[in-house]
Amino acid sequence: MPQDVVGTPASERGELAVRMLAMPADTNPSGDIFGGWVIAKMDIAAGVVGAQRARGRVATVALDGLSFHLPVRVGDLVSCYASVTRIGRTSMTVKVETYAHRYRTHEEVKVTEGHFTMVAIDAEGRPRPVPDSEVVST
Numbered sequence: 761m762p763q764d765v766v767g768t769p770a771s772e773r774g775e776l777a778v779r780m781l782a783m784p785a786d787t788n789p790s791g792d793i794f795g796g797w798v799i800a801k802m803d804i805a806a807g808v809v810g811a812q813r814a815r816g817r818v819a820t821v822a823l824d825g826l827s828f829h830l831p832v833r834v835g836d837l838v839s840c841y842a843s844v845t846r847i848g849r850t851s852m853t854v855k856v857e858t859y860a861h862r863y864r865t866h867e868e869v870k871v872t873e874g875h876f877t878m879v880a881i882d883a884e885g886r887p888r889p890v891p892d893s894e895v896v897s898t
């Protein structure tokens with residue numbers, strides 16, 4: 761099996777930010793899950809981890825290097841792992857890897873990966889600096 765599909769060891773995958781069951785309503789005419797459904801879950805995962813790091817609202821401004829390695833099938837348990845890989849002034853890169861736990865075989869495979877650029881925004885939707893540290897004062 762190619763390394764891309766075997767993927768990263770579970771302990772090195774970043775945060776499990778989204779987990780969903782792929783349902784029949786999410787399929788294309790071929791019976792596989794729509795790519796757009798998977799991208800939407802990845803975007804949520806990037807938003808969850810990005811908002812934690814930015815300590816507030818974020819918006820997706822770009823998506824780079826998206827690869828679909830294998831199809832997602834009905835019944836698969838789909839998990840999106842996300843981690844911040846770059847911090848700029850107002851933007852961050854969040855790497856998202858998606859794994860499918862196959863319903864029939866119980867095999868786990870990497871199905872997609874991509875890099876989301878998330879921008880920290882204020883209440884008016886304007887870019888704001890990403891805070892220096894993840895430490896939250898009490």
Ligand SMILES: CC(C)(COP(=O)(O)OP(=O)(O)OC[C@H]1O[C@@H](n2cnc3c(N)ncnc32)[C@H](O)[C@@H]1OP(=O)(O)O)[C@@H](O)C(=O)NCCC(=O)NCCS
Pocket residue numbers: 819820821822847848849850851852877879881885886887
């Ligand atoms: C996110 C948004 C507020 C940024 O506004 P902007 O006027 O482009 O702001 P800036 O030009 O100051 O860029 C802000 C940061 O984003 C980065 N950026 C902007 N466009 C980018 C792009 N296409 N790709 C990568 N990074 C980008 C800039 O480099 C900058 O990063 P830095 O501060 O770390 O150096 C604005 O583009 C926006 O509202 N976009 C729509 C977001 C959205 O609705 N997403 C969901 C789509 S359904």
